[in-house]
Amino acid sequence: MPITSTQPGAALALDGAHPVASEAPMSRECGNHRAVSAVPASTPCRATSPLAAHDRRSLAEHLSTRTGAKLDTCERTAQKALRLAFREPGECRWDGEALERAGIGAWARPTLLALSPRPTLTLAERAPSSDGTVRLLLRTEDNALVESVLIPVHEGRNRARTTLCISTQVGCARACSFCETGRLGLSRQLTAAEIVDQVRLAALVAAEEQPVDRRGPMAERRPNTTGATAPQARRSRYGISNVVFMGMGEPLDNLKEVLHSVALLTDDVAFAFAPSRVTVSTVGVVDKIPAFLREARAELAVSLHVADDARRSAIMPVNRKHDLAALRATLLEHLPRGQRILFQYTLFQGFNDHLEDADQLAEYVAPFRCRVNLIPANPGPDPQLVSSTPERLDAFIARLVSRGVTTLVRRPRGRDVGGACGQLAGSRRLEVLREVPTCS
Numbered sequence: 001m002p003i004t005s006t007q008p009g010a011a012l013a014l015d016g017a018h019p020v021a022s023e024a025p026m027s028r029e030c031g032n033h034r035a036v037s038a039v040p041a042s043t044p045c046r047a048t049s050p051l052a053a054h055d056r057r058s059l060a061e062h063l064s065t066r067t068g069a070k071l072d073t074c075e076r077t078a079q080k081a082l083r084l085a086f087r088e089p090g091e092c093r094w095d096g097e098a099l100e101r102a103g104i105g106a107w108a109r110p111t112l113l114a115l116s117p118r119p120t121l122t123l124a125e126r127a128p129s130s131d132g133t134v135r136l137l138l139r140t141e142d143n144a145l146v147e148s149v150l151i152p153v154h155e156g157r158n159r160a161r162t163t164l165c166i167s168t169q170v171g172c173a174r175a176c177s178f179c180e181t182g183r184l185g186l187s188r189q190l191t192a193a194e195i196v197d198q199v200r201l202a203a204l205v206a207a208e209e210q211p212v213d214r215r216g217p218m219a220e221r222r223p224n225t226t227g228a229t230a231p232q233a234r235r236s237r238y239g240i241s242n243v244v245f246m247g248m249g250e251p252l253d254n255l256k257e258v259l260h261s262v263a264l265l266t267d268d269v270a271f272a273f274a275p276s277r278v279t280v281s282t283v284g285v286v287d288k289i290p291a292f293l294r295e296a297r298a299e300l301a302v303s304l305h306v307a308d309d310a311r312r313s314a315i316m317p318v319n320r321k322h323d324l325a326a327l328r329a330t331l332l333e334h335l336p337r338g339q340r341i342l343f344q345y346t347l348f349q350g351f352n353d354h355l356e357d358a359d360q361l362a363e364y365v366a367p368f369r370c371r372v373n374l375i376p377a378n379p380g381p382d383p384q385l386v387s388s389t390p391e392r393l394d395a396f397i398a399r400l401v402s403r404g405v406t407t408l409v410r411r412p413r414g415r416d417v418g419g420a421c422g423q424l425a426g427s428r429r430l431e432v433l434r435e436v437p438t439c440s
């Protein structure tokens with residue numbers, strides 16, 4: 001289904017039928033609820049508050065508060081509601097009859113129907129890159145613009161996986177000098193619903209580009225008996241293999257909403273992404289890292305970019321408050337035993353790409369079970385920070401590898417549409433596309 005609408009709610013408009021759970025009599029559903037007036041089965045959804053603002057636990061608490069039902073009863077009902085709304089991509093039918101068919105008791109239906117499963121974002125612009133990457137410009141209900149990037153990766157002729165990079169804030173307060181988003185300043189936080197809705201809209205775009213394996217992420221843990229190729233088996237029901245919180249904004253500056261969205265994305269009854277396939281990236285907001293590691297079922301990535309304080313502070317103001325020693329000490333103290341971490345390092349010619357920088361980086365990451373992701377710099381707002389030559393990149397990689405560091409290189413993707421790392425510009429999109437020379 002082509003997605004070109006900018007009307008709220010129209011982008012995901014699909015027709016009604018949806019898999020239903022078995023019917024459950026009201027008396028089995030809840031023995032401790034307040035009496036509520038029955039909602040006619042055909043009552044249409046007129047709700048405005050988004051259902052996707054809730055994960056399973058917060059929805060159960062919401063139900064319990066509104067109805068007086070026991071929390072464990074509410075949690076079972078919350079599971080059914082989230083399964084109905086989010087288990088499959090596209091908009092579900094959401095009325096009294098659909099909820100009844102999903103096994104949700106009459107006591108809970110009015111509260112649930114006051115929540116809307118419709119997405120809070122609409123697609124304002126879709127820019128396909130020559131390399132297959134698709135940059136999505138998304139509009140919030142208050143007309144703010146944020147961006148997501150769909151990045152397909154091919155192995156041979158097969159599409160091996162599709163990574164979706166999503167945003168967590170409108171703009172960003174962290175002002176990293178190499179980043180277009182940092183020039184915007186922070187307008188506001190995205191809600192959990194707006195974070196999750198990026199996945200829902202991108203899934204429809206991805207579905208146009210590829211057949212979706214509906215077996216879900218559990219498929220990768222089961223023997224492949226369906227004839228699906230191995231690459232297909234790595235994709236979720238949403239046609240997306242990995243979700244990375246590496247778009248606009250610093251996720252740990254919006255921790256509460258990020259935690260809700262991660263919980264919903266990794267909930268088996270909802271989006272069902274494996275936690276290992278959801279990565280949240282931070283520039284090193286040290287005081288929020290312990291809470292994130294304690295509460296999120298997701299991987300952590302840390303954008304390091306240079307391993308000495310003076311130069312890091314020059315390009316990343318966060319380092320003036322939380323220096324490298326504090327960052328490392330916090331990670332070592334709070335990372336669960338055995339958990340792997342990803343360090344990201346963007347290479348800028350003559351700034352941080354010397355062999356001594358590779359040695360410094362290797363020393364910094366030595367105590368961790370980690371990988372280092374090297375990122376050739378993309379054209380950005382600081383004309384002094386340009387990409388290293390391939391020769392310097394190769395030498396840097398060789399030095400890291402010789403020091404025993406597991407090293408990956410992220411190929412630049414989506415540069416020609418302003419969708420690469422550091423290029424997401426939101427409301428400045430058109431201006432930025434005029435300013436930034438394109439590469440191909």
Ligand code: SF4
Pocket residue numbers: 172173174175176179180181182183247248249250283
């Ligand atoms: S790199 Fe990340 S933290 Fe830094 S300004 Fe850009 S979006 Fe914000």
